[in-house]
Amino acid sequence: MKNDKNLCDDWRLTNQMNYLFGAVLQKCVYKELGNSDHEHCEFCWAKFGVHEDMLHVGYCTLDRYRWICPECYHDFKDMFRWKLTEISE
Ligand SMILES: [Zn+2]
Numbered sequence: 001m002k003n004d005k006n007l008c009d010d011w012r013l014t015n016q017m018n019y020l021f022g023a024v025l026q027k028c029v030y031k032e033l034g035n036s037d038h039e040h041c042e043f044c045w046a047k048f049g050v051h052e053d054m055l056h057v058g059y060c061t062l063d064r065y066r067w068i069c070p071e072c073y074h075d076f077k078d079m080f081r082w083k084l085t086e087i088s089e
Contacts, residue, residue, distance in 0.1 A: 007079055012043035012072060017080070020066065024083045025059040025073075043072035059084070 007013070020042065030039065030048040038049035041058065046069040048055045059068045062085075073082070 007075065010075070012075075016042055016076075020061075020068075020080055020082075022081050022083070023061055023066075024085050025068065026062060026085050027057065028060050028064065030054075030056050030058070030067075039067040041069040041072055042066050043076065044069060046071075 032050060038047050038054065040047055046055055048058055048067050055069055058070060059073045060066060
């Protein structure tokens with residue numbers, strides 16, 4: 001156990017435990033859907049979008065409603081016990 005950083009006190013955590021604990025996620029490439037041209041990471045609010053300065057690849061719920069950036073995925077995957085599923089494009 002490393003205790004240099006207590007993730008429970010991380011500024012990025014709000015109430016995600018209520019809806020993302022144990023969620024099934026897929027790695028996906030952002031595509032414009034419907035009338036939204038960007039999404040935000042559920043934790044740090046990094047922006048996903050089609051523009052160059054935005055993130056293009058991240059982890060999302062199967063309905064593509066919730067997005068998580070690679071950094072937050074890495075930091076919180078143990079705490080949230082996410083299951084990563086393979087998808088075909
Ligand atoms: Zn993030």
